[in-house]
Amino acid sequence: MSQADLSVPFRQRAGSAMKDAFLQEALTIATTKFIGLRREAFGDFPEGEKLRDVAREIKEATLQHLDRYLEQLIDNVERLGGKVHFASTAAEARGVILEIGRRAGARMAVKSKSMATEEIHLNEALEQAGITPVETDLGEYIIQLAHERPSHIIAPAIHKTKGQVADLFAKELRRTVAADPEVLTKIARGELREKFLQADLGITGANFAIADTGTIVLVTNEGNGRMVTSLPRVHVAVMGVEKVVPSMTDLMVFLAILAKSATGQKLSVYTTFVQGPRRAGELEGPEELHLVLLDNGRINQLAGPLREALYCLRCGACLNVCPVYRQIGGHAYGHTYPGPIGILLTAMLSGPASVKELAHASSLCGACAEACPVRIDIPRMLIELRREVDETKIAPRTERAVFKAFGRLLTRPVLYRLAARIARLLQRPFVRDGAIRSLPLFFGDWTRTRDLPAVAPRTFHERWKELAREAPP
Amino acid sequence: MTAPRVALMVTCLGDVFFPEVGVSIVRLLRRLGATVEFPPGQTCCGLPLFNSGYHTEARAVAARTVALFRDADNVVVPSGSCAWMVKHEYPGLMQDPALKKDALRLAGRTYELSQFLVKVLGRRGFRATVGGRVTYHDSCHLLRGLHEAESPREILRNLEGVEFVELPGADECCGFGGSFAVRLPEVSSQILAKKLENVEATGAACLVACDAGCLMQMGGGLRRRRSRVRAVHLAELLDGGGA
Amino acid sequence: MTTREEFMARIRAEMGKTRGLFPATPATRPEYPREEAEAIRAQLAERWPEALERFRREFEKVGGVFHRVPTLTEVPQVVTGIARAREARRLVSWHPSQLGADLGQALAARGLTPLPMPPGEATNPTERARLRQLAASAELGLTGVDLAIAETGTLVLRSGAGRPRSTSLLPAYHIAVFDRTALVESLAQVGVFLELWHADGATEDRGAVISFITGPSRTADIELTLTRGVHGPKEVHVIFVEREIRG
Numbered sequence: 001m002s003q004a005d006l007s008v009p010f011r012q013r014a015g016s017a018m019k020d021a022f023l024q025e026a027l028t029i030a031t032t033k034f035i036g037l038r039r040e041a042f043g044d045f046p047e048g049e050k051l052r053d054v055a056r057e058i059k060e061a062t063l064q065h066l067d068r069y070l071e072q073l074i075d076n077v078e079r080l081g082g083k084v085h086f087a088s089t090a091a092e093a094r095g096v097i098l099e100i101g102r103r104a105g106a107r108m109a110v111k112s113k114s115m116a117t118e119e120i121h122l123n124e125a126l127e128q129a130g131i132t133p134v135e136t137d138l139g140e141y142i143i144q145l146a147h148e149r150p151s152h153i154i155a156p157a158i159h160k161t162k163g164q165v166a167d168l169f170a171k172e173l174r175r176t177v178a179a180d181p182e183v184l185t186k187i188a189r190g191e192l193r194e195k196f197l198q199a200d201l202g203i204t205g206a207n208f209a210i211a212d213t214g215t216i217v218l219v220t221n222e223g224n225g226r227m228v229t230s231l232p233r234v235h236v237a238v239m240g241v242e243k244v245v246p247s248m249t250d251l252m253v254f255l256a257i258l259a260k261s262a263t264g265q266k267l268s269v270y271t272t273f274v275q276g277p278r279r280a281g282e283l284e285g286p287e288e289l290h291l292v293l294l295d296n297g298r299i300n301q302l303a304g305p306l307r308e309a310l311y312c313l314r315c316g317a318c319l320n321v322c323p324v325y326r327q328i329g330g331h332a333y334g335h336t337y338p339g340p341i342g343i344l345l346t347a348m349l350s351g352p353a354s355v356k357e358l359a360h361a362s363s364l365c366g367a368c369a370e371a372c373p374v375r376i377d378i379p380r381m382l383i384e385l386r387r388e389v390d391e392t393k394i395a396p397r398t399e400r401a402v403f404k405a406f407g408r409l410l411t412r413p414v415l416y417r418l419a420a421r422i423a424r425l426l427q428r429p430f431v432r433d434g435a436i437r438s439l440p441l442f443f444g445d446w447t448r449t450r451d452l453p454a455v456a457p458r459t460f461h462e463r464w465k466e467l468a469r470e471a472p473p
Numbered sequence: 474m475t476a477p478r479v480a481l482m483v484t485c486l487g488d489v490f491f492p493e494v495g496v497s498i499v500r501l502l503r504r505l506g507a508t509v510e511f512p513p514g515q516t517c518c519g520l521p522l523f524n525s526g527y528h529t530e531a532r533a534v535a536a537r538t539v540a541l542f543r544d545a546d547n548v549v550v551p552s553g554s555c556a557w558m559v560k561h562e563y564p565g566l567m568q569d570p571a572l573k574k575d576a577l578r579l580a581g582r583t584y585e586l587s588q589f590l591v592k593v594l595g596r597r598g599f600r601a602t603v604g605g606r607v608t609y610h611d612s613c614h615l616l617r618g619l620h621e622a623e624s625p626r627e628i629l630r631n632l633e634g635v636e637f638v639e640l641p642g643a644d645e646c647c648g649f650g651g652s653f654a655v656r657l658p659e660v661s662s663q664i665l666a667k668k669l670e671n672v673e674a675t676g677a678a679c680l681v682a683c684d685a686g687c688l689m690q691m692g693g694g695l696r697r698r699r700s701r702v703r704a705v706h707l708a709e710l711l712d713g714g715g716a
Numbered sequence: 717m718t719t720r721e722e723f724m725a726r727i728r729a730e731m732g733k734t735r736g737l738f739p740a741t742p743a744t745r746p747e748y749p750r751e752e753a754e755a756i757r758a759q760l761a762e763r764w765p766e767a768l769e770r771f772r773r774e775f776e777k778v779g780g781v782f783h784r785v786p787t788l789t790e791v792p793q794v795v796t797g798i799a800r801a802r803e804a805r806r807l808v809s810w811h812p813s814q815l816g817a818d819l820g821q822a823l824a825a826r827g828l829t830p831l832p833m834p835p836g837e838a839t840n841p842t843e844r845a846r847l848r849q850l851a852a853s854a855e856l857g858l859t860g861v862d863l864a865i866a867e868t869g870t871l872v873l874r875s876g877a878g879r880p881r882s883t884s885l886l887p888a889y890h891i892a893v894f895d896r897t898a899l900v901e902s903l904a905q906v907g908v909f910l911e912l913w914h915a916d917g918a919t920e921d922r923g924a925v926i927s928f929i930t931g932p933s934r935t936a937d938i939e940l941t942l943t944r945g946v947h948g949p950k951e952v953h954v955i956f957v958e959r960e961i962r963g
């Protein structure tokens with residue numbers, strides 16, 4: 001399954017994902033493994049809890065002076081010889097990057113994994129402009145060959161088997177190889193090595209950018225981030241404005257918790273600090289460095305209900321622990337960013353109407369907030385979105401009528417008790433042995449898989465009188 | 474120490490579906506020397522409205538509840554989620570300053586049952602009403618909202634007459650989530666199915682929880698699969714209760 | 717196109733509407749990075765053996781191979797040992813001025829093929845392309861180390877003249893040589909050095925890139941099977957030299 005068709009209701013999209021036996025197995029294995037690795041990493045790291053608080057505070061502090069830090073960042077990037085661009089929308093960001101590509105006469109762009117470029121749908125635009133985009137993160141490379149979209153923030157191809165990857169390589173690369181991750185990786189290495197050496201344009205995201213020094217920081221495991229920032233003649237980094245951090249000292253706090261949250265590593269294999277284009281004396285490095293600062297709905301949230309979502313480091317920990325994500329995977333969400341944080345980010349980028357179904361794709365169990373390295377209170381913001389969906393009357397009319405009637409019932413105790421009695425009468429034909437096995441209408445959504453307890457023969461209210469009498473004097 | 478005064482907030486699910494839980498709590502608390510009151514006219518804490526985004530309606534329900542429990546010394550709630558609603562959401566919901574103050578006071582005096590037994594009354598030794606092996610599911614709001622994992626376990630570990638075993642993945646959601654369970658029933662049911670597989674693998678006769686919502690979900694699932702495991706509220710397991 | 721002024725004005729307008737979620741300040745930066753860095757060095761001069769041991773443990777955990785020799789003179793022997801076992805010959809290296817020693821002859825004498833790289837930049841594009849192909853054809857890359865982080869088993873390398881970025885990136889086997897002066901204990905300590913390099917302006921007379929390298933290149937993108945050497949080296953070796961290299 002590739003990106004879900006948004007004209008299909010979310011409930012159905014989720015349903016099809018749950019019928020995909022392979023996806024189900026892959027999800028269980030992957031998320032369980034990630035959860036265990038993360039737990040172990042923090043188990044060995046007693047100062048981790050404290051650092052998470054510090055990291056959270058740094059994020060908030062940065063947002064409180066975002067203008068100052070961005071000005072500083074821009075000045076420093078330019079002082080080091082880079083050029084900074086400003087994009088209010090996805091379209092504007094695409095325009096800026098295409099223009100850079102055109103001026104460089106680029107035919108091919110190598111990309112290291114970047115959710116920001118996914119978010120702005122850059123690849124399609126590059127292709128149309130005659131610049132072939134090549135994803136170089138192995139997972140991204142696989143899904144690019146398959147014309148799909150990532151299903152996890154940090155493990156984009158977890159929904160694919162090695163057999164499927166081997167078939168894909170056979171079809172797209174005309175290479176018949178064993179379905180062995182080692183062999184497949186080697187093939188990809190060879191294919192991509194050529195591209196790295198040929199490409200004129202290197203495109204990355206940025207995990208962080210340091211205001212004080214003008215440094216763009218990239219975190220990868222494969223080394224593609226280093227390739228992309230060292231070999232092509234032009235490097236473009238695309239970054240949401242919220243990724244700026246004040247200083248190197250702040251950065252160290254994030255590095256100490258990022259990889260532990262994502263993959264359970266103490267650090268990812270490569271953390272690359274890029275400080276401007278190639279310097280005098282250096283043999284390698286790009287002649288041009290561009291930083292594209294992206295708004296695309298973020299700035300609106302500085303004072304909006306989703307402000308806290310701007311703390312996000314994109315580590316993926318909240319996906320792994322989310323009971324909903326664990327059943328349906330990333331594609332069923334239907335947007336660039338999956339999982340619980342993805343719902344918030346989708347609302348941020350595309351407005352609350354875009355998540356009127358997704359806002360309810362959570363049991364509000366709070367596992368995401370607990371796993372999040374910067375303790376983002378995702379459930380609270382989901383409730384906030386639900387409220388917005390209700391108050392702006394985006395929610396279906398019948399649903400709103402039901403909840404409002406329910407609200408009235410709960411403020412009128414006489415009615416409330418009467419309703420219990422009526423329900424007891426109505427349920428009669430359905431009750432067996434104190435429980436209900438099947439109900440008509442939307443009640444069936446409960447009883448299809450679960451018994452429903454029957455309204456008790458006597459409610460607690462009705463029993464209280466005699467209980468009160470039992471009281472010892 | 475004078476006898477503590479306890480006001481029971483039985484909650485809507487407790488009132489309508491699980492009255493025996495409330496009865497057990499009343500008897501248990503009395504046996505421990507408490508005076509139990511039941512402010513009449515109580516309905517629901519408003520959490521279902523709140524979580525679905527109907528905050529105006531939730532506020533009206535909450536305001537009533539705050540007024541009803543204004544004079545209580547201690548409020549005991551059989552559900553972690555409702556206790557969480559009162560403690561964490563009521564104060565923020567109240568707009569009227571006087572009500573807000575009352576809500577803050579109420580928040581400070583509200584306890585989920587196991588917390589009240591262990592942390593306020595200092596009681597951990599009970600005899601069980603049934604025998605055999607029991608296991609425990611952490612309800613999400615109690616665990617991650619009220620940060621309470623230990624009180625129920627302390628009681629269960631010390632419970633005379635039963636063997637307590639940990640449930641693998643005890644801290645994972647059961648898939649209830651209020652309206653979530655019917656908005657996305659397939660997802661909710663699959664989460665539940667995995668939970669119940671873990672439950673059955675423990676070989677326990679009783680699955681204990683401290684939340685009526687989880688019990689409705691897990692109990693309903695267990696009955697549907699004709700499991701020999703029974704979902705019970707902690708109160709039903711403690712002697713002195715027994716509806 | 718949005719201009720800087722428009723973009724920043726938007727941000728300021730939104731910021732003006734809120735005071736934020738809670739009072740917050742960023743992390744406390746070292747006030748005197750030079751003195752703090754010296755203090756760290758002084759401490760490490762005493763406790764380097766513990767730091768080295770921890771480094772070794774963490775480095776091996778992430779898949780690195782640790783070697784230890786008394787002096788620089790023994791380094792070529794270790795390098796050729798690694799090369800022979802892997803049937804590798806072609807070697808690129810940081811420039812001797814950056815490595816702290818000229819090992820070219822010794823390596824050549826032991827049967828390796830050191831590929832000559834310039835001490836600085838190559839202005840001619842054809843020459844640059846040739847050198848890049850040369851680097852890409854190497855199987856072994858020999859570098860120094862600016863910092864070795866015990867907490868994480870990480871090597872910190874700064875690019876610059878005579879320190880091509882590709883030496884630790886393109887060859888399948890990366891071999892890094894270091895001594896105890898490079899050792900630090902924690903990420904927090906590295907923060908002090910990064911602040912110092914910046915305050916010094918020293919970042920600016922080096923190259924544009926600082927790389928943290930924690931083990932060989934890896935991926936788990938196919939069925940979460942850990943595979944090494946996807947784009948970068950598939951093996952990383954360090955050779956710890958007991959006698960200070962620039963002593």
Ligand code: SF4
Binds near residue numbers: 311313317319371372
């Ligand atoms: S919300 Fe938190 S846990 Fe989720 S991706 Fe962002 S930083 Fe990671």
